[in-house]
Amino acid sequence: MPELRKDPVSGRWVIISVERGKRPSDFLSPSQKRKSGGFCPFCPGNEHTTPPEILAFRNANTLPNTPGWTMRVVANKFPALQIHGDLNKKGEGVFDMINGVGAHEVIIETPDHLQSLSTAPLKFVEDTLWAFFFRISDLKKDARLKYALIFKNEGEVAGASLEHTHSQLIALPIVPHRVKEEMDNSRRYYDAKERCLICDIINQEIDSGKRVVGENDYYIALAPFAARDPFETWVLPKRHESSFSPRDKNFTQLAEILQRTLKQLDKVLDTPPYNFMLHTSPFKDEQNDYYHWHIEILPRLTKRAGFEWGSGFYINPTLPEEAARFMREAKI
Amino acid sequence: MPELRKDPVSGRWVIISVERGKRPSDFLSPSQKRKSGGFCPFCPGNEHTTPPEILAFRNANTLPNTPGWTMRVVANKFPALQIHGDLNKKGEGVFDMINGVGAHEVIIETPDHLQSLSTAPLKFVEDTLWAFFFRISDLKKDARLKYALIFKNEGEVAGASLEHTHSQLIALPIVPHRVKEEMDNSRRYYDAKERCLICDIINQEIDSGKRVVGENDYYIALAPFAARDPFETWVLPKRHESSFSPRDKNFTQLAEILQRTLKQLDKVLDTPPYNFMLHTSPFKDEQNDYYHWHIEILPRLTKRAGFEWGSGFYINPTLPEEAARFMREAKI
Numbered sequence: 001m002p003e004l005r006k007d008p009v010s011g012r013w014v015i016i017s018v019e020r021g022k023r024p025s026d027f028l029s030p031s032q033k034r035k036s037g038g039f040c041p042f043c044p045g046n047e048h049t050t051p052p053e054i055l056a057f058r059n060a061n062t063l064p065n066t067p068g069w070t071m072r073v074v075a076n077k078f079p080a081l082q083i084h085g086d087l088n089k090k091g092e093g094v095f096d097m098i099n100g101v102g103a104h105e106v107i108i109e110t111p112d113h114l115q116s117l118s119t120a121p122l123k124f125v126e127d128t129l130w131a132f133f134f135r136i137s138d139l140k141k142d143a144r145l146k147y148a149l150i151f152k153n154e155g156e157v158a159g160a161s162l163e164h165t166h167s168q169l170i171a172l173p174i175v176p177h178r179v180k181e182e183m184d185n186s187r188r189y190y191d192a193k194e195r196c197l198i199c200d201i202i203n204q205e206i207d208s209g210k211r212v213v214g215e216n217d218y219y220i221a222l223a224p225f226a227a228r229d230p231f232e233t234w235v236l237p238k239r240h241e242s243s244f245s246p247r248d249k250n251f252t253q254l255a256e257i258l259q260r261t262l263k264q265l266d267k268v269l270d271t272p273p274y275n276f277m278l279h280t281s282p283f284k285d286e287q288n289d290y291y292h293w294h295i296e297i298l299p300r301l302t303k304r305a306g307f308e309w310g311s312g313f314y315i316n317p318t319l320p321e322e323a324a325r326f327m328r329e330a331k332i
Numbered sequence: 333m334p335e336l337r338k339d340p341v342s343g344r345w346v347i348i349s350v351e352r353g354k355r356p357s358d359f360l361s362p363s364q365k366r367k368s369g370g371f372c373p374f375c376p377g378n379e380h381t382t383p384p385e386i387l388a389f390r391n392a393n394t395l396p397n398t399p400g401w402t403m404r405v406v407a408n409k410f411p412a413l414q415i416h417g418d419l420n421k422k423g424e425g426v427f428d429m430i431n432g433v434g435a436h437e438v439i440i441e442t443p444d445h446l447q448s449l450s451t452a453p454l455k456f457v458e459d460t461l462w463a464f465f466f467r468i469s470d471l472k473k474d475a476r477l478k479y480a481l482i483f484k485n486e487g488e489v490a491g492a493s494l495e496h497t498h499s500q501l502i503a504l505p506i507v508p509h510r511v512k513e514e515m516d517n518s519r520r521y522y523d524a525k526e527r528c529l530i531c532d533i534i535n536q537e538i539d540s541g542k543r544v545v546g547e548n549d550y551y552i553a554l555a556p557f558a559a560r561d562p563f564e565t566w567v568l569p570k571r572h573e574s575s576f577s578p579r580d581k582n583f584t585q586l587a588e589i590l591q592r593t594l595k596q597l598d599k600v601l602d603t604p605p606y607n608f609m610l611h612t613s614p615f616k617d618e619q620n621d622y623y624h625w626h627i628e629i630l631p632r633l634t635k636r637a638g639f640e641w642g643s644g645f646y647i648n649p650t651l652p653e654e655a656a657r658f659m660r661e662a663k664i
Contacts, residue, residue: 002413002432004506012509015432017412080349080647081334093536094529095557100334100347149643170645174336177344177644197426204425225427277643311481311609312509313502315412 007226008189008197009182014226014314024231024268024326031271032155034114034163041077042164044069044111051075054105055134057127071127072108073135073169079104080170087144087173101144103171107131108164116154116165118262118271125255128167132278133246139171140283147175147282155273158300167276175282182279183291190290198292199240201225206238211320213264213327218247219257223320223327228308230301230318231269233261233327236294244280244293258295260332265299267330273300339558340521340529341514346558347647356563356600356658363603364487366446366495373409374496376401376443383407386437387466389459403459404440405467405501411436412502419476419505433476435503439463440496448486448497450594450603457587460499464610465578471503472615479507479614487605490632499608507614514611515623522622530624531572533557538570543652545596545659550579551589555652555659560640562633562650563601565593565659568626576612576625590627592664597631599662605632 002017041049044067053064055073062068075083081102088099109128110120117125136148152167153159160166175183189197205211205222213221213233221235235258237247247253265272280293308314334349373381376399385396387405394400407415413434420431441449442456449457468480484499485491492498507515521529537543537554545553545565553567567590569579579585597604612625640646 001417004430004432004504006428008426008428010509013506015412017432080347085333094340094532095536096338096340098336100336100349149645151643172336172645174345177342179643181644200426204427311483311511312513313481313504 005226007224007228008201009185009224010178011181011185012226012228012312012314014228014316016226016319017315017317032116032273033271034116034165036113040113040162040164042072042106042108042162042166043113047072050106051077055131057131067111069111070124071110071131073131074106074108076104076106076168081172098173101173103139103145103148103169105135105169105171107135107167107169109166113164116262116271117152118259118266120165122252122255122259125259126251129251129255129258130246132167132169133244133251135169136244136280139169140286142171144173145171146284147172147179149176149179150278152274152276154275155300157273158275160273179279179282183281183285186290186292196240196290196292198236198294202236202238211324213324214257214260216253216257218253221257221261221327223324225320227316227318227320227323228314229298229316231265231272231299231323231327232316232320233265233297233323234294235261235297236292240289241293242281242288242291243286244278261297261327263332264327264330265297267332268326269299269301274298275300337558339556339560340533341517341556342510343513343517344558344560344644344646346560346645348558348651349647349649364448364605365603366448366497368445372445372494372496374404374438374440374494374498375445379404382438383409387463389463399443401443402456403442403463405463406438406440408436408438408500413504430505433505435471435477435480435501437467437501437503439467439499439501441498445496448594448603449484450591450598452497454584454587454591457591458583461583461587461590462578464499464501465576465583467501468576468612471501472618474503476505477503477615479504479511481508481511482610484606484608486607487632490605490607492605511611511614515613515617518622518624528572528622528624530568530626534568534570543656545656546589546592548585548589550585553589553593553659555656557652559648559650559652559655560646561630561648563597563604563631563655563659564648564652565597565629565655566626567593567629568624572621573625574613574620574623575618576610593629593659595664596659596662597629599664600658601631601633606630607632 004013006013047065051074053072053074056069057071058069081100081104083103085101110124132150139148148171150169186197211223220238276297278295281291336345338345379397383406385404385406388401389403390401413432413436415435417433441460442452464482471480480503482501518529543555608629610627613623
């Protein structure tokens with residue numbers, strides 16, 4: 001019998017259709033391993049072909065926008081938003097609009113074209129997380145902006161237009177719909193129980209163990225109970241934290257579990273395309289008791305994302321408990 | 333300057349990024365025109381290869397599950413849900429679940445493998461709409477079920493696994509998330525104003541005319557103000573109707589505008605892949621003053637649907653007003 005499961009965080013129901021159950025090998029798509037060759041604007045030596053750098057970690061005595069960097073943040077060359085201008089909020093009858101003021105940046109995670117977040121030395125993953133943190137910290141000073149959405153499209157299928165590993169940041173004058181939904185549900189839960197919803201989920205998942213993908217001292221990786229897609233995995237801090245931030249002044253443990261999870265996915269699904277997004281509290285409500293930041297990783301394995309778009313209703317052919325087991329047993 | 337627009341029905345914000353503005357020719361993907369050849373379980377003569385028919389429009393003196401039909405509804409051979417069994421609603425700590433009881437049916441819209449909803453004689457579109465209506469009317473008698481979601485995946489990119497034109501119905505013991513969201517927003521609007529939100533939208537759109545794609549006496553096709561995707565188009569009844577139903581005891585005018593809209597899309601975008609979904613009131617609240625049924629058509633033109641999945645946040649490179657103009661000016 002298939003099962004309908006409700007994701008308590010988003011409020012969304014999902015069909016877990018075990019009769020259509022599939023093993024990882026049913027999902028294999030062209031591997032996202034890197035090839036060299038061809039011009040790449042993100043490779044060292046081509047710094048002049050991107051907008052100027054906003055932030056870089058680079059060797060002493062090297063100039064901005066020249067080689068010598070290990071991590072580089074630049075404006076997106078084709079930005080969806082513009083940083084200059086007024087919000088000019090207005091209505092037109094039943095409709096509401098705001099000028100498209102915001103930031104659209106690209107985080108180039110390593111100079112090495114052949115590496116990815118799962119294969120690069122751990123330091124690059126740590127530095128990427130620092131870059132996220134520094135850019136959020138800077139952008140939140142801008143009173144026009146309410147949220148910085150950080151995401152990664154890995155592989156062409158997942159929306160990446162350039163192969164060289166990178167993530168993106170979009171800073172917005174509004175809070176994205178899904179984050180707002182998660183915050184609303186979390187707030188209602190807190191109002192009813194005086195406890196954080198995701199803290200309760202984590203405690204329950206640690207007790208049962210069956211959807212745990214991995215953990216270390218500070219973080220846990222889980223297959224969500226009502227996963228939308230096969231091998232969807234969330235990475236979360238074990239203690240309550242409302243906003244993305246370093247732990248003990250570093251990102252070592254977070255980098256470790258994030259990279260381990262990506263390695264597990266690579267192993268089980270042969271380097272699949274994926275998206276990840278960081279869900280954290282909005283700028284104006286950074287410290288709160290009810291919302292719990294996390295990273296959602298969604299491998300892009302199925303084509304059947306058709307009507308899901310328009311209905312908010314998902315059919316997942318893989319039991320999250322089985323996906324978690326495959327991931328745990330992966331020899332990485 | 334890009335613009336952020338809020339869709340009042342879903343409550344979702346969208347970036348309309350005009351700087352990235354694209355013309356229809358920028359979106360051309362492999363045309364979805366049909367080819368003959370190869371085995372097709374939906375073609376006449378192969379009726380025995382599908383589950384038995386639930387409903388068919390067929391010539392007198394022909395037997396079920398043999399040729400002679402013009403429209404045929406069968407159970408999905410790989411159903412996401414099962415029609416037999418109890419709901420067995422239960423909780424497990426913070427999690428909620430329900431047995432996957434429901435229906436998953438396929439509506440084969442014409443016996444002719446080479447036709448589509450945009451090219452077939454209008455009668456086939458009318459009959460398809462009647463099939464939707466009859467199946468919903470039948471399934472709503474089942475007290476376990478709350479909603480019938482009707483959708484179409486046209487083209488492999490949009491999720492169709494068989495080329496022969498068909499739509500699908502999934503009947504569920506819950507209301508899909510997006511429909512629930514739309515109903516909640518519509519109810520709040522009605523509580524504040526004593527008017528239907530979508531009625532107000534339609535009146536405003538008729539006044540301005542700039543996002544009107546087409547209309548006839550009873551129905552209108554619109555590019556939504558905050559379209560998620562280029563050339564997204566909604567078809568709606570002009571007068572208030574909370575549930576999908578015939579008008580003057582027929583579907584002639586609805587079939588006409590639906591087919592005309594699909595022809596316009598085919599002309600402007602060279603027979604693109606698309607999804608459509610019917611959003612109508614749930615079984616238990618069929619007649620109400622606040623929700624307005626409609627069909628949402630989403631051409632699948634862009635690959636950048638990566639993080640949109642996880643954030644509920646969309647970037648649309650085409651101004652809805654321009655999409656509507658291209659559609660209006662299409663010579664069909």
